[in-house]
Amino acid sequence: MQRFYNKPLMKSKFFILLVAIITAPILWATDSIPNNQIWYTSTDGQIVSPNSGGGARFNVNIVSNTYENGQGIITFDGDLVWIGQSAFYSTNLTTVILPNSLKTLNTTCFLECMDLQSVTLPMGIDTTIGQGAFATCSSLTSISILRNAAIDSINTKYYQSPYLGYGR
Numbered sequence: 001m002q003r004f005y006n007k008p009l010m011k012s013k014f015f016i017l018l019v020a021i022i023t024a025p026i027l028w029a030t031d032s033i034p035n036n037q038i039w040y041t042s043t044d045g046q047i048v049s050p051n052s053g054g055g056a057r058f059n060v061n062i063v064s065n066t067y068e069n070g071q072g073i074i075t076f077d078g079d080l081v082w083i084g085q086s087a088f089y090s091t092n093l094t095t096v097i098l099p100n101s102l103k104t105l106n107t108t109c110f111l112e113c114m115d116l117q118s119v120t121l122p123m124g125i126d127t128t129i130g131q132g133a134f135a136t137c138s139s140l141t142s143i144s145i146l147r148n149a150a151i152d153s154i155n156t157k158y159y160q161s162p163y164l165g166y167g168r
Contacts (some may be wrong), residue, residue: 007124011012024097025051029058031065032100033097033100033122034066034075034099035080035099035100035101035120036060036075036076036077036078036080036098036099036101036122037074037075037076037077037080038073038074038076038080038096038097038099039071039072039073039096040071040072040073040074040093040094040095040096040097041070041071041072041093041094041095041098042067042092042093043092043093043094043096043115044069044092045070046092047065047066047067047072048065048067048072048091048092049065049089049091050062050074050088050091051086051087051088051089057083057084057087058076058080058082058084058087058088058103059078059080059081059082059086060076060077060078060079060080060081061076061077062074062075062076062077063075063076063077074165078101079099079101079103080098080101081102081103081104082102082103082104082106083098083102083104083105083106083109083110084109085106085107085109085130085164086101086108086109086111087106087109087110088109088110088113089108089110089111089112089113090111090112090113090114091104091113092113092115092150093110093113093115094115094116094117094118094139095116095117095118095119095120095162096110096116096118096119096120098119098120098121098122099122100122101122102121102122102133104127104128104129104130105128105129105130105133106111106130107130107131107132108130108131108132108133108135109133109139110134111128111132111133111134111136112133112135112136112137113134113135113137114136114137114138114139115139116134117139117140117141117142118129118140118141118142118143118144119134119140119142119143120144120145120146121143121144121145146154151163
């Protein structure tokens with residue numbers, strides 16, 4: 001009995017399966033970020049420290065801030081509900097993924113993050129985005145809002161980028 005295998009077809013099915021296996025954890029991870037964490041990358045592959053002066057930056061306290069295998073993780077002692085004014089002012093963030101528990105991005109929270117390229121807002125978000133939240137983030141090319149988002153209020157001019165223009 002002779003078996004017939006279409007080698008090009010088998011190779012393409014294998015390639016599709018390989019891509020699915022590789023990308024599935026990435027897609028799953030984005031949807032499942034813990035409510036007490038912020039995931040990020042930075043320009044130099046080092047820890048990004050939120051600004052500490054001038055008032056509360058988060059509704060919860062930072063427990064740890066690590067950077068391993070190309071990803072930073074800030075862990076809090078409870079669910080992150082809001083990010084305060086100028087929390088990440090002028091830091092070298094390149095990407096940020098925010099947790100599902102987040103409700104509010106306050107005024108200028110990512111102001112002058114010149115290297116920030118993409119921000120992922122969480123699935124099911126019910127958020128207010130304050131004025132200037134992403135002002136002068138000149139490299140910002142993507143603000144992704146995962147499925148089922150319901151933004152209540154976006155203040156005018158919440159970002160300024162040559163790629164995205166002004167948020168109005």
